[in-house]
Amino acid sequence: MSSSALAPLLRPVVALPATMSISDVADRLLTAEHKAFLSLPVVDDAGRPLGLVSRYRLQDIFMQRFGRDLWGRRPVVDVMNPEPLIVSLETGLEEAARQITGQLQYPITEDFVLVDGAGRYQGLGTVLDLLKAMEVRVAQRNRVLRRALTELRESQTQLVQAEKMASLGQMVAGVAHELNTPLGYVKNNVELLRELIAPLFELAEAQAALGDCLSAADSDGQALARALESAAQARDRVAPELLAGDLEQLFADTRYGLGQIGELVVGLKDFARxxxxxxxxxxxxxxxxxxxxxxxxxxxxxxxxxxxxxxxxxxxxxxxxxxxxxxxxxxxxxxxxxxxxxxxxxxxxxxxxxxxxxxxxxxxxxxxxxxxxxxxxxxxxxxxxxxxxxxxxxxxxxxxxxxxxxxxxxxxxxxxxxxxxxxxxxxxxxxxx
Ligand SMILES: Nc1ncnc2c1ncn2[C@@H]1O[C@H](COP(=O)(O)OP(=O)(O)O)[C@@H](O)[C@H]1O
Ligand SMILES: [Mg+2]
Incomplete structure (x- = not known):
């Protein structure tokens, strides 16, 4: 029985036999151990609850003229409430609270009867105990709810952050891709420039050799012809009439690519303020x-x-x-x-x-x-x-x-x-x- 959620509410009050006289019941209600109860249970021979007799009802009767004389010897069943609130100990606390508060009549003049699975009387419960138990339960639930709320807020913040990161991630991927294109051809262009410029150095060298040859006092006609020939060849390799246009184009492309990269970087900087x-x-x-x-x-x-x-x-x-x-x-x-x-x-x-x-x-x-x-x-x-x-x-x-x-x-x-x-x-x- 201790596993029952209602066990803490159970007060093991001895039940009255149906035949007990009203006077005896009234006396019992006056004893110290029954002072806390608004009513006492009446059970049949098999221990099943028949009803509750309330302190208020008895007071009512005894305050009438000759009340005690007229009623005192009659059996308690005559004055009990035959439809008391009965709750099975197997019921959960909240369900019990729902049943009881749903049927409560005000002012509260009765306790409720707790029975086992077979419907036999086990003890009394008081509404006050029930409300206290509910209060504890609600406080507990509030604590749980508060914790859940905090966790929810945290996970919400994380999700908002995640969405931000997701859209930023998409964006960064796009920007990286976009940077890659101008970066690629700027790199190619630089490589091409290096290749195009190499023959210029050869030409410079050939022309320097030619110059040396011309200015040397002892150079013969053959050496001069050779120097002239290699200078001419170097010049052909350079193809200056094409080179100027090519270089112009390469520099323009490169500058455009760098401009694009710059624009993206500025955009990123502005965006990410x-x-x-x-x-x-x-x-x-x-x-x-x-x-x-x-x-x-x-x-x-x-x-x-x-x-x-x-x-x-x-x-x-x-x-x-x-x-x-x-x-x-x-x-x-x-x-x-x-x-x-x-x-x-x-x-x-x-x-x-x-x-x-x-x-x-x-x-x-x-x-x-x-x-x-x-x-x-x-x-x-x-x-x-x-x-x-x-x-x-x-x-x-x-x-x-x-x-x-x-x-x-x-x-x-x-x-x-x-x-x-x-x-x-x-x-x-x-x-x-
Ligand atoms: N411009 C739009 N045209 C059509 N549907 C849209 C448009 N913008 C938003 N939606 C709809 O609204 C939904 C919610 O958008 P959003 O909150 O940005 O979430 P998500 O884009 O991650 O689905 C989208 O799934 C889509 O169905
Ligand atoms: Mg969206």
Missing amino acids: LDRAMSEEVDLNDCVRSTLVIARNGIKDKVEVLTRLGELPRIACAPSQINQVLLNLLNNAAQAMERFGRILVKTWAEPDALCLSVQDDGCGMPPEVLKRIFDPFYTTKPVGQGTGLGLSISFKIIQDHGGSIQVASEVGRGTRFLIRLPLTQAASLQRSA
Whole structure:
């Protein structure tokens, strides 16, 4: 029985036989050991509970005129409640609490009867004990919940970080790939330059020898002819009429490649202003431009990106976060393409807000997808491709900026995200910083 969840509630009160007189019961209720109980159980010969007789009921009777004389000798069954609260000891604590509190009548004038599996009386339980036990249980559960909440928050932070790393990883892979191309041909060009220049040294040497020959007092005609001949050959190998053009071309290509590498590096640097605080005065168009430099590489096989950037006042925001939102929207748009498509990024200013829209002509979304896209972990992409966190993080970022993010989409036609960043909010953020 001790394994029962209700065992701590069990008070082994001796039950009354049905035939016991009401007076005797009243006397028993007055003894010290029964003082804690609101009622006493009555059982039949087989030990099954018949009912409960409550202190209040007896008081009621005895306070009537001649109550004790009229009722005292009658058997207790006459005044008991024949439908007491009965709970099996096999019941769990919470189920018992549910049963009992569900049937409680106020004011509380009765205890409840605990029975074994066979329905035999085992003892009494009091509502007070039950409530105390529940309180302990609730406190325990709260502790567990609090711990779960902390763990959930931690894992959420980790997931947000993971999504950030995933999109950064994609981006870095794209940038690395893009750096590789100009790096490759700059390297080739340098190699070619070395090869093209080598005959120039030979020519210089041959001409120096020719010069020596001419200026030497004792040189004969044969030696001079030889020197002239090798100088001419060296000149042929150099082919200066072609070399100039080739060199020009090589240098131009190399300079272009280095320019591209430089542009990417600057883009990366702008994009990754991770350590700079919120409330910086930023030109949103710069965010768009630097994110595009970075994102374009990863998505240009699938889409052409067009921009229409309007004149904007500077705004206080966290640029690295805004970049993250933009990168998310661009990646999503590229991933929504069924064939080579187009993304249009627009910015414009309204009197009280800056607006930015990202519009694609991809697959679009049906309403049932549309209404869930900002839910954390909601993704329609295969495992490994989508975390379902991009938009929920973006939503949070825009919300933190006091802005809004809206979406309109039509299956087969495309999707448009519209972000509004209020200028006043930005101003107050700036002040608070
Ligand atoms: N531009 C878009 N076109 C079509 N569907 C989109 C677009 N952007 C988002 N979605 C839908 O919203 C879902 C959630 O997006 P997101 O939160 O970025 O998670 P993920 O990209 O990892 O799936 C995507 O799985 C996709 O179904
Ligand atoms: Mg996404």
